[in-house]
Amino acid sequence: MSVDLVGFLGVVLVAYVVPGPDFLVVLRSATEHPAKGRAAALGAQTGLCVHMLAAAAGLSLIAERSPVVYDAIKLLGAAYLVYLGIRALLAARRAARERHAGRDTTDGPEGGPAPRTPEKDGAAHGRWRTGFTQGFLTNVLNPKAALFFLSVLPQFVNGGGSTAQQIFFLGILDVLIGVAYWFVLVAVAARLRAFLARPKVRHRWELTTGWLFIAIGIGVAAAA
Secondary structure, eight states: OOBOHHHHHHHHHHHHHSOOHHHHHHHHHHHHOHHHHHHHHHHHHHHHHHHHHHHHHTHHHHHHHOHHHHHHHHHHHHHHHHHHHHHHHHHHHHHHHHHHHTOOTTBOTTSSBOOOOOOOHHHHHHHHHHHHHHHHHHHHTOHHHHHIIIIIGGGGBOSSSOHHHHHHHHHHHHHHHHHHHHHHHHHHHHHTHHHHTSHHHHHHHHHHHHHHHHHHHHHHHHHO
């Protein structure tokens, strides 16, 4: 197997550095809880695995050549992004109400983060499941991810050997790089949790991410 690893790594790193919907999902989840951020990261990369396997099997070619299928995927992805945006706006509204009522639960007696209390296994499992699901759906419903594996990966595949195997190899490498990148992002976001837990900051953060999700969703739908 012979592939252009140098060129491929350059493209992949640039693709991850440029923020997209998955970036917002992972970052927002990480500011809620590091475990949820890691779950969202794994979910996002699992979604990429679906596209990678489809590309290796040639199924993404069907979606590319069928405008109906492609537009349907785009509209589903757009609707989900708008849904995430609305949830963020509702969270911002709740944060504003708590702040105005003077009973924000994230603040302790000195205005800092409230003391941590032991949580039940069910709550931790629910957080992990929610983060993973959001990350997975964000990428599996993103047709650009499918087109990346379909059109970009083959550019770094050489003629010798199995094309499917080479695409599979590059896809796995892409996913692993993404996991490392997202986990670093989650670690950084975790250090900002205390700052983002402040009532005013949290309200503005939820508003910003909410409107960004909605704007991206509308943009995707308009391009369909």
